[in-house]
Amino acid sequence: MISEHAIQERVRERLSNDPARFCHIEGVIHHVTELAEIFHANVQKARISAWCHDATKGMDPQEEVQQINAFFPDLNLADWPQPTRHALTGVIFAKTDCHIEDSDILNAIRYHTTGRPKMGKIEKILFVADFIEESRTFVSKKQRELAKINLDLAVLDSLESTIAYLQSTNQPIAQLTFETRDYYRKNKGGSE
Numbered sequence: 198m199i200s201e202h203a204i205q206e207r208v209r210e211r212l213s214n215d216p217a218r219f220c221h222i223e224g225v226i227h228h229v230t231e232l233a234e235i236f237h238a239n240v241q242k243a244r245i246s247a248w249c250h251d252a253t254k255g256m257d258p259q260e261e262v263q264q265i266n267a268f269f270p271d272l273n274l275a276d277w278p279q280p281t282r283h284a285l286t287g288v289i290f291a292k293t294d295c296h297i298e299d300s301d302i303l304n305a306i307r308y309h310t311t312g313r314p315k316m317g318k319i320e321k322i323l324f325v326a327d328f329i330e331e332s333r334t335f336v337s338k339k340q341r342e343l344a345k346i347n348l349d350l351a352v353l354d355s356l357e358s359t360i361a362y363l364q365s366t367n368q369p370i371a372q373l374t375f376e377t378r379d380y381y382r383k384n385k386g387g388s389e
């Protein structure tokens with residue numbers, strides 16, 4: 198794996214035409230660092246997953262499909278609505294451009310748009326940090342505070358908000374996202 202600084206520079210270069218996205222990523226870096234410290238997770242893994250998570254967002258959708266089909270031949274893209282797919286190209290970026298092989302980091306990137314049941318700690322930290330980052334103006338102070346207290350409840354809270362928002366705007370929702378919500382509804386506050 199290349200150094201965190203080198204990863205940061207690759208992401209910066211890749212998003213040179215999209216300063217707002219780079220700024221969002223820097224915000225997520227701030228939150229993952231804080232959450233990893235609070236919940237005794239590996240800070241470096243959390244930060245590296247955050248640098249990569251949206252690096253490929255905004256890619257041409259056709260190119261995105263080609264890349265995913267080539268890299269994940271067994272994956273059914275019907276399970277991944279278009280807005281969730283940058284998580285998959287993010288994994289490709291992490292592996293091929295940054296030589297990342299760590300499964301905690303790769304899973305955090307892969308599931309940051311859909312979630313999945315039984316997420317690992319780094320996965321949950323990125324998922325929640327991405328939701329509470331400051332550019333999300335619809336997130337309340339209370340929701341940001343919850344993230345520092347109970348990671349599982351914060352995961353559930355961000356899932357409920359995101360699903361409600363996507364439903365109200367008639368956007369597709371991955372089946373995996375509903376399964377994740379159902380899992381965290383059943384296991385409220387279970388593991389943190």
Ligand SMILES: [Fe+2]
Pocket residue numbers: 250251254283309310
């Ligand atoms: Fe994303």
Ligand SMILES: [Fe+2]
Pocket residue numbers: 221225250251327
């Ligand atoms: Fe993001």
